[in-house]
Structures are given as C-alpha cells and as structure tokens.
Amino acid sequence: MLAWTCDCRAVYFELIQSGGVAFIRKTIQNERGHAIFTHGIPLCGISLGLVDHDRSILRVIDLPFLGSRYAAAEGVGAAANGQPVNASGTDALDSAIVSVGDYAVGNGAEAKNRARLPLNYQLATRVQRVRMFGSAAVDLAWVAEGKTDACIMLSNNPWDTAAGVLIAREAGAVVIDIDGTPHTTNARATVAATPKILADLVELVAGAKKDADRGA
Numbered sequence: 001m002l003a004w005t006c007d008c009r010a011v012y013f014e015l016i017q018s019g020g021v022a023f024i025r026k027t028i029q030n031e032r033g034h035a036i037f038t039h040g041i042p043l044c045g046i047s048l049g050l051v052d053h054d055r056s057i058l059r060v061i062d063l064p065f066l067g068s069r070y071a072a073a074e075g076v077g078a079a080a081n082g083q084p085v086n087a088s089g090t091d092a093l094d095s096a097i098v099s100v101g102d103y104a105v106g107n108g109a110e111a112k113n114r115a116r117l118p119l120n121y122q123l124a125t126r127v128q129r130v131r132m133f134g135s136a137a138v139d140l141a142w143v144a145e146g147k148t149d150a151c152i153m154l155s156n157n158p159w160d161t162a163a164g165v166l167i168a169r170e171a172g173a174v175v176i177d178i179d180g181t182p183h184t185t186n187a188r189a190t191v192a193a194t195p196k197i198l199a200d201l202v203e204l205v206a207g208a209k210k211d212a213d214r215g216a
Contacts, residue, residue, distance in 0.1 A: 036134055042066055043135045047163040051185060056166035061137045070141045070167050078144050078170035087173040088146035091196035093204070098123055099131045099139045101153030101190075115154055118211035122204050123152075136190070140164020143192045144171035150193035150201055154178070158185040168192045178205065 036044045042065030049059035061070040070085070072078040078085050090096050100120060104112035123130045131148065133139055137160070139151035144167045153161070156177075165175045165183055176182060178189035180202055193201050 041134075043133050043138050045135075045137055047137050047159065049163045049166070051158070051162060055184060056162045059163035059166040061141050061163050061167060063138065063141070068141070070144065072144075072167040072170035074166065074170070076170065078167045080141075080145050085145045085171050087143060087168065087171045087194045088149050089196070090149040090194050093126050093197055093200045094128060096127045096149035096194075096197055097129045097131060097147075098127045098201075099133055099142070099148050099151040101136070101139070101151075101155060102132055102134045104155075112154070115209065115212040119152065119154070119205065119208035122208045122211070126200075126204055136160035137164050140168045140175075140190075140192055143173050143194070144168040146171075146194075149197060151190070152201070152205065153190040156183075156185075156187045156190050161190045165190065165192070174198050176202070178209075 042063075044065070045061060045063035047059075047061050050057050055074075057074045059070075059072050063069070068080055070078065070080050100116070100123065103109070103116055120130060133142075136153060136157075139148075139153065140161065141164055142148045143151050144164070161183075162185055169175055172195070173192050174195050175190065175192040176198075177184075177187035178191065181187075183190060183192075191201065191205065
C-alpha cells in the first residue's frame with residue numbers, strides 16, 4: 001500500500017493506492033484553492049473518489065457554499081442532490097456556453113499561457129459565451145448538470161479532474177484528451193462536452209493549437 005499526501009497553500013490532497021485501486025481525496029477543490037477560499041469566492045469544495053488503475057469508477061463532488069453535491073458510479077448514472085442529471089442537448093457551438101481552465105502562474109507560465117490565449121480568442125468568436133470559474137470540479141459538474149455545454153482545461157491533475165470526469169460521463173457528456181482519445185488520469189488535457197458539439201469543439205481546439213505553435 002502506498003500513501004502520499006501534500007499540503008500546499010491550504011490545498012490538501014491524498015492518494016492511497018493498493019494494487020491498481022487508488023483512493024484520491026482533495027479538499028478546497030481548486031487549482032488556486034487558497035486564494036479562492038480566502039477571498040470568499042464560493043467556487044470551491046471537496047472532491048472524493050475511487051480509481052481503478054487509470055479509470056474513475058466512483059466519484060463525489062461537494063460544493064458546500066453552493067449547496068450542491070454531485071455523485072456518480074460507473075454504469076449507474078450521475079446525480080445532483082439525489083436527483084438524476086444529464087448533459088445539455090445543445091447542438092451548435094454558437095449556442096454553447098463553454099468554460100475554460102484558468103491561466104497558469106509561476107515557472108513556465110508564459111509558455112503554457114501561449115496556448116491558452118489563442119484558444120480563448122477562438123472560443124470568443126465561435127461560441128455564445130466563455131466563462132472561467134477557476135475550479136475543475138465546478139467546470140465538470142456543471143457540464144454534467146447541463147448548466148454549461150462544455151469545458152476545456154489544457155491540463156490534467158487527477159485530484160482536480162478525476163471526480164468530475166466520471167460525473168460528466170455518467171451524465172451523458174463525452175470527456176477526451178487534447179488529441180481526441182478518451183480521457184484517463186494520464187491525459188494531458190481535459191475536454192468535456194455534450195456530444196453534439198464535440199466534433200466542432202475538437203476542431204476549434206486543434207485550430208487554436210496551430211495558432212499557438214505558429215506564434216511560438
């Protein structure tokens with residue numbers, strides 16, 4: 001059995017692994033958890049789940065300041081506060097509300113953000129609204145609930161995304177890596193969308209990446 005903990009800026013997460021099964025817990029679920037929490041912004045919470053090798057099989061997200069609790073089990077479906085939830089039926093990008101991951105800070109931030117800027121530009125010209133909530137848990141839970149139609153994060157930390165990935169999938173969203181392959185805990189990025197807009201969204205992301213590469 002392997003146990004690992006990290007305490008960073010009041011963000012605490014834990015990985016306990018035995019064989020191929022891992023339990024991941026993170027409190028103040030936000031990549032900027034300390035800043036969001038101390039500023040009184042309610043978009044933070046608790047993410048809890050069970051992973052079998054690189055696949056999520058049981059997940060819970062609790063957003064206590066919003067009074068929302070999301071849960072899902074593989075093959076069973078997803079629920080919010082005990083009621084079934086489903087991804088939206090939006091079928092066109094120009095009708096979609098899309099959330100994006102926040103900007104990188106610290107070492108290497110300039111290079112990472114070079115890819116984010118063209119993405120935001122492409123989204124602003126193609127979708128109905130772009131939003132940045134600053135929490136992977138909120139991004140994915142709200143795709144699952146149909147409050148938003150897609151989310152794009154050019155990163156993947158399993159303690160940030162694994163719970164929401166399963167909840168979104170069980171609600172009918174499709175979750176993939178940046179290259180279009182199914183999302184796993186080893187993915188490089190996290191793209192979740194209602195099925196009818198996924199192909200157009202993948203094309204948009206690819207175009208943004210080409211723009212970023214030309215500007216590098």
